[in-house]
Amino acid sequence: MLIVTHGGKFHADDAWAVAVLLVLFPDAELVRTRDPAIIEAGDFAIDVGGVWDPDTGRFDHHQKGFDGARQSGVPYASAGLVWRTWGARCVAALARAHLGRDLDEDTAQQIAYAIDADIVQYLDLSDVGAAKNAPGGYGLSAVISGYNPGWMDEQRLGYGEEAEAYRTAQFRRAMAVLTDILVNAVKYRVGALLAVAQVREAQVLEDGRVLFLANGALPWSSVVRKEMPKVLFVISHNVAEQRYMIHTVGVSPDSFEARADLPQAWAGLRDAELAAVTGVADAGFCHNGRFIAAARSYEGIRTMARLALEEVDRLAVSAA
Numbered sequence: 001m002l003i004v005t006h007g008g009k010f011h012a013d014d015a016w017a018v019a020v021l022l023v024l025f026p027d028a029e030l031v032r033t034r035d036p037a038i039i040e041a042g043d044f045a046i047d048v049g050g051v052w053d054p055d056t057g058r059f060d061h062h063q064k065g066f067d068g069a070r071q072s073g074v075p076y077a078s079a080g081l082v083w084r085t086w087g088a089r090c091v092a093a094l095a096r097a098h099l100g101r102d103l104d105e106d107t108a109q110q111i112a113y114a115i116d117a118d119i120v121q122y123l124d125l126s127d128v129g130a131a132k133n134a135p136g137g138y139g140l141s142a143v144i145s146g147y148n149p150g151w152m153d154e155q156r157l158g159y160g161e162e163a164e165a166y167r168t169a170q171f172r173r174a175m176a177v178l179t180d181i182l183v184n185a186v187k188y189r190v191g192a193l194l195a196v197a198q199v200r201e202a203q204v205l206e207d208g209r210v211l212f213l214a215n216g217a218l219p220w221s222s223v224v225r226k227e228m229p230k231v232l233f234v235i236s237h238n239v240a241e242q243r244y245m246i247h248t249v250g251v252s253p254d255s256f257e258a259r260a261d262l263p264q265a266w267a268g269l270r271d272a273e274l275a276a277v278t279g280v281a282d283a284g285f286c287h288n289g290r291f292i293a294a295a296r297s298y299e300g301i302r303t304m305a306r307l308a309l310e311e312v313d314r315l316a317v318s319a320a
Contacts, residue, residue: 244301248291
C-alpha cells in the first residue's frame with residue numbers, strides 16, 4: 001500500500017487526510033513528492049495529482065473546475081474529501097482499538113458527521129482561505145503549520161535530502177498530534193452515546209428540579225439540556241476526588257448562561273467561609289462564576305442543592 005502526498009510545505013488538511021488513512025492502513029508506505037510517476041503509482045494520492053476520484057484513491061481539490069462542497073456549502077479540501085469516504089471506517093477502527101467497542105455502521109457514520117462538523121470542516125476552510133485562525137494564530141490549522149521548518153531551519157539544513165528528511169519527520173509529528181485529537185474525539189463521542197441511557201435513568205430529586213449522577217464522569221449536559229427542561233441543577237459524585245459537586249445547567253452548548261445560577265452569596269467562597277454562609281460543615285468551594293460548587297458528603301451537597309432552589313424561588317417571587 002502506497003500513500004502519496006506532496007512534498008514541501010504541508011498543511012493541516014493533507015496531514016489529517018494521511019493520518020486518517022494510516023489509522024486504517026498502518027503498514028502503508030508514505031511518500032511525499034511531486035513526481036508525477038510516483039503519484040500515479042500510489043494507491044492513494046492526497047492533495048496532489050489533480051483528480052478527485054474516491055474509487056481510485058484520488059483526493060485532490062486543486063484542479064480547475066473542482067467545486068466539491070458539503071450540503072452546508074462548506075468547500076472540501078483534502079481532509080474533508082478523505083474523511084467523507086473513510087471517516088466512518090476510521091471511527092469504527094478507533095472505537096474498536098481504544099474502547100473495545102464495535103459500532104454499527106450508522107453509529108460510526110453519525111460520529112463521523114459530528115467530527116466533520118467539529119473539526120474537519122475548519123481544516124478545509126482554513127486551507128481554502130475561507131476561515132480565520134483562532135486569535136493569536138493558534139487555531140488547529142496554524143498549530144499544524146507551525147511544524148513546518150522555518151527559514152532558519154532551512155538555512156541550517158540547506159535544501160537537499162537532509163532538509164527533506166527533516167520536513168518529513170515534522171510531517172509525521174504533525175500527523176501524530178492530529179491522530180491524538182482524532183482518537184480523543186472518537187472516545188468522547190462514543191462515551192457520550194453510551195452515557196445517554198445512564199443519564200436518562202439517573203435519580204431525580206427535589207420535585208424533578210435536581211438530577212443526581214452517581215458517576216460524575218458521565219457526560220450529561222446535552223441530555224439534560226435537550227430532554228429534561230425542569231432540571232435546574234445536577235449533583236454528582238466525583239469518584240476520583242471523593243467529593244460531591246453541584247452544577248448549573250447551561251441553556252445552550254455555546255453559552256455560559258444557565259437556567260439558574262448558584263446563590264450570589266456563595267460566589268468565590270471556600271471551606272470555612274462557604275460553610276458559614278451555607279450552614280454545610282463540609283462545603284468545599286463555589287466558583288466565582290456560580291456554575292459549580294462542592295461538598296465532601298452527599299448530605300452536604302443535597303443541602304446546598306435545596307438552598308440553591310430556595311434562592312431561585314425567592315428571586316422568582318421578587319421578580320413577580
